[in-house]
Every structure is written in structure tokens, then in C-alpha cells.
Amino acid sequence: MIAFINTDLDLGKRPIFRNLNxxxxxxxxxxxxxRSGSGKTTLLKSxxxxxxxxxxxxxxxGLSSRGVxxxxxxxxxxxxxxxxQDFRLLEDRNxxxxxxFVLKVTGTKHSLIKEKVLTALKEVGLENSAKEMVENLSGGEQQRVAIARALVGNPIAIIADEPTGNLDPETSLEILEYLKKINDSGISVIIGTHDYELVRHHPSRTLMISDMNLVECTIEPAPTGTCWRPVPKATAKAS
Known part of the structure; x- marks a missing residue:
């Protein structure tokens, strides 16, 4: 479980969240x-x-930030x-x-590494690209490698900070499909995004940053029918 309890978060001297629960x-x-700069990254980093x-x-x-x-x-x-958003892959490696590399630095037994790597790559449809250098991959493929890297250690949660920010709309939806598939397996997935259209394709619990807090909202069509905007629920603050 993840919990924020009466939490204030700052970026330098700038207040980002106040009394967040x-x-x-x-x-x-x-x-x-x-929107960009509203505090999504600060929240996810916490x-x-x-x-x-x-x-x-x-x-x-179960781990508290107090005195950790x-x-x-x-x-x-x-x-x-x-x-x-920017993948952060090791470009000098395949x-x-x-x-x-992730498994080695966390002390995984050598005999298990190959199986874990290939299983994670299969989850994102890249089992045949294991020997490719990352610089030869498209942006969408590189992000799929990044998702596989996040998945390879059997995490309890995936935290994705603008995972489609550098991708075209079609590729963005493909990345979201992979994240949704991971979530369907029982792993928590938390996605920070400014792309409301992306959220519309796989509706789920949505929290909008507003006035240094989070508001439960739904994604509904704007009056023109050509764009989408968050609509706060009557319940207001997240709990």
C-alpha cells in the first residue's frame, strides 16, 4: 500500500503539495x-x-519516509x-x-538472470531484440525496453513519469497497452501524464493536481467534442 499522510512536498523553496492525504x-x-510543471514528477519521486x-x-x-x-x-x-520519459537506457550496451545490469547490481543469482531478462522482454514483445543495441531502436521500442527493465526485478509497483511524453500518439497508446497488461497481472501502476486523451483509452482512477492537492476526477469530452478535459468529482479531495 502507498499512503500520503498530511504531507507537504516542496521543490526547493517552492511549495508543491500541502496537507496531502x-x-x-x-x-x-x-x-x-x-499540466507540465504542476508537480507530477515531485509526487512520483516521493x-x-x-x-x-x-x-x-x-x-x-510499510516503509515510512520519517527518519528512513x-x-x-x-x-x-x-x-x-x-x-x-527519456528512457535512461545504457546506450553502450544491448x-x-x-x-x-539491473539484476546483477541487486545480487540476483547468475543462473536466474537469463530467464528473468527474456521473460521481461517477452512481456513487452521484444524477446527477439535482446542482442540489439538500444541506439538502433525506435523511441517506442526503447520505452518498451525501459518498461521491461522496470519489470525484470518483479516489482510491487511500476512508477511511470510521462512515459509517452516523447512519443507519437499511436506509439503512446501501445506503451499504455503494455502498462495496462502489467497492471492486469496484479502489479500496481502509477502513471504521471498531462495527456488526457491517453487516459481516456483506459479509464481508471484519475487524480488531478489542483491548488497544491489532488482531486479525484473523470475524463469527459469538452463541449466542442474535439478535446478532453478533467472534471472534478463531487467528492473533491483524494483520500
Missing amino acids: LTIQPGELVYIVG LYMEVKPSKGEVIVN RRRKIAMLRRKLGIVF VYDNLA
Whole structure:
């Protein structure tokens, strides 16, 4: 379970969230929506404790941000899969070695690495691309490698920060399909995005950043019928 309890989050001296209370249950698919610069990345970073609250606490898988030690944070991050907008792959290595590297640094037995890597690549349809250098792949393929890398350690949750921000609309939907497939297997998936059209294709719990807090919302058509916008629910604040 993930919980924010009376949490304040800041970016430098800039306040981002104030008195945030939120619970995300195991196995949920949750969208965090908001315009660029609204605080999505800060919120997601707090889940793997790169950002610490200035007040309150964040609890992830039973670990509280209050007084947490570096060793415990490292152990938590091994249980989380993180997907970035800019892929962050090792360009001097092939697809297989990008995933194997993650397992090696976390102490996975050598005899298990090949099976785990190939299984993760199969989940994103890249089992035949293991020996390809990442620089030879398309943007969509590189993001699928990044998703496989996040998946290879059997995480309890996938945290995806604008995972389709550098991709065209069609490829973006393909990436979302893979994330939805992962969620269907029982893994929590939390996606930060400013793309409301993307959310519309696989509706799920959606939280909009508003006035330094999160508001439960639905994605509905704007009056013109040509674009989409978040509509706050009557229940207002997330809980």
C-alpha cells in the first residue's frame, strides 16, 4: 500500500503539495494528471524517496519516509520499477545487458538472470531484440525496453513519469497497452501524464493536481467534442 499522510512536498523553496492525504491500494492503476510543471514528477519521486516531505509522511510498502535510512531506501527501490520519459537506457550496451545490469547490481543469482531478462522482454514483445543495441531502436521500442527493465526485478509497483511524453500518439497508446497488461497481472501502476486523451483509452482512477492537492476526477469530452478535459468529482479531495 502507498499512503500520503498530511504531507507537504516542496521543490526547493517552492511549495508543491500541502496537507496531502492519499491512499493507493495494491494492484491499482492510477493516473496523476496535470499540466507540465504542476508537480507530477515531485509526487512520483516521493514514492521512491528521492524527495522527502517537509511535513507529514509518505509510506510505501510499510516503509515510512520519517527518519528512513539510506539502506532501507535502497531496498525499497529494488521493489519498485521506474519508467522515465527519456528512457535512461545504457546506450553502450544491448537490450539484454540493459536488463541484466539491473539484476546483477541487486545480487540476483547468475543462473536466474537469463530467464528473468527474456521473460521481461517477452512481456513487452521484444524477446527477439535482446542482442540489439538500444541506439538502433525506435523511441517506442526503447520505452518498451525501459518498461521491461522496470519489470525484470518483479516489482510491487511500476512508477511511470510521462512515459509517452516523447512519443507519437499511436506509439503512446501501445506503451499504455503494455502498462495496462502489467497492471492486469496484479502489479500496481502509477502513471504521471498531462495527456488526457491517453487516459481516456483506459479509464481508471484519475487524480488531478489542483491548488497544491489532488482531486479525484473523470475524463469527459469538452463541449466542442474535439478535446478532453478533467472534471472534478463531487467528492473533491483524494483520500
